[in-house]
Amino acid sequence: MGTVVRVRGIVLPEREERTFWIDGDRLRTSPVPGAETVVDGGWLLPGLVDAHTHPGSAKPGDPFDHDLLRADLGLHRDAGVLLVRTPGTAGRMPRWVDEEPDLPRVRSAGRWLATPGRFFAGWGRNVDEADLVAAAVEEASASSGWCKVIGDWAAGEPAVPVGVLSAVVEAVHAVGGRVAVHCQTADGCRNAVEAGVDSLEHGMNLDVGLVERMAAQGTALVPTLGAFLDFVGPTSSDFLRQGVEGMLATIPVAREAGVEVLAGTDSRPCGTVVGEVQALIRAGLTAEAAVGAASWRARAWLGVPGLVDGGPADLVAYDRDPTAEPGVLAFPRRVVLRGKVVR
Template sequence: MVLPERVERSFWIDGDRLRSEPVQGAELVVDGGWLLPGLVDVHTHPGTESRDSPFDDGVLRKHLVEHRDAGVLLVRTPGTAARMPGWVDEDPELPRVRSAGRWLATPGRFFPGFGRDVGEEELVRAAVEEAEASAGWCKVIGDWRWGEPPVPQAVLTAAVEAVHAAGGKVAVHCQTAEGCRNAVVAGADSLEHGMHLEADLLDRMAAQGTALVPTLSVFAAGAGPRRAGERTAARDAWLAGWEASPGNARAAYEAGVTVLAGTDSLPCGTVAGEAAWLVRAGLPAEAAVGAASWSARSWLGLPGLVEGAPADLVAFDVDPTVIPEALAHPSRVILRGRVVA
């Protein structure tokens, strides 16, 4: 059974492409079960394991293999400590990658030296440069600490307009109400995290196609330590934002906003846990699974399971839209036409 269409269909693989007609000499690798387009993590940062460790090719490969073995066959990397090396796209053993160059951080708005530090007056040029040097995306740190101003609205708007004019797209890190508002009004293509996102922005997001990547699982993991920490205004604001985040994700979905699954955490290959959090937030199970599969692939410009599509697919013994926890346990993983797990 093929998802999301819920129809019985047979596929053959010809090289790295799916075919609906028999291919001579084909070997049966999946018989029955449920077929999904390869899973997708739209917010992951492979290549480094801490702010104190440099971007490393060996670590990058390790992280991408972790994604692949879990059935995550397409990743978007919205910001890394270095531009994605060219060998990643050439390696048939690794997931397909949509990179966004280095994080773009204006003064005081990120970990110093971890991304590309630029002045506000340089942001427009830098955003275009990173988009053109990557897979067409760039990532702007739109805000940082609570109680401190985000990137000015006019500056962020100019950056988004310049990247769009160059044919690229912009992801914006935002966790404060003002930062979220600036990103939406600027016309950003995606809000990363969206903590403190206000409900009156949702219709505009839906109308202009701004997606929300709420990264619920990483916030859920950090909530306990935050609650146990010293009570400060920043800590209380963070917790308030986290407590509202699942409801925001549900409200965004109900308003017609594209809500997608991104982990923003280690280990890699855990997007099934993010999909589970979307279900817990109140999204229908099919929408949550789609956020980590067919919906995310379509949003990133790749087709699902259709004639001539890339042969990137995962098989399951049970329907993951009925039993979402099954998403973490594919029975087969096929990347570029080859069985890899």
């Protein structure tokens, strides 16, 4: 047994004061005499989550860079983001990511899967629609179980047919994987929902009439709203401006219907999920729902326990309640990753 440390604080979302002893990379509730106290008071959150981030590539078209990947994950960690989902990268996630004790836990989706004309030229893995099912199974099997399909691209151009996406979902689910789909057009969103995908990435121009079905079948929405709000401006196209306006209106309706709305940045620099929390609040989510979208709700959706006995020792401590003052998320007092104090 290594050195055991102790943390105490008000745990969110339960709002109960609890004490944990950290043994290795696990939280324990059984007292250990003589443990060093590293957090005593304040508010404790399960490690923050960025559910849509692409560490390792500086801009579209750039190759996958392992040194940049390490630096990007370090930025996430220092901001208290201790679990990330990477729905698509320019290359497959290296094995060393899962072995690095000082880097966030990663759930990856292999390379982007794009059919002709539906992605940045030369980026990701380009396949014909006829080969998409087999490629999706390969990428899901070579990653953390996720695959990512570019379901549509430019406005006015056809989306991947619902029959093709349905076959992808069936095949990937059969091997225990999950399917994320990039969609920004109304047809792309509709096809993805009707195919039963696990997550809509962006969901711009999503028909609000589909949210009940999304909730019933467990399709999450990862809008990456902040990235669009930063990008849209007076000279933006009608498609973009109307799409962002639609997102602002649809997000709270989707959450109210029971859709899991999650925080993802899809932008650089890494480690800025607090900005997405603020964007979700701007869209009409309560502060607690928005913070949960970047912490305990996202972790549960990814199958990772929160602050419970036997759960991973990944937590962030704050001086004030982040659900009352979301801005405090940018100022963690203490960050503990895999049982190690990293800040």
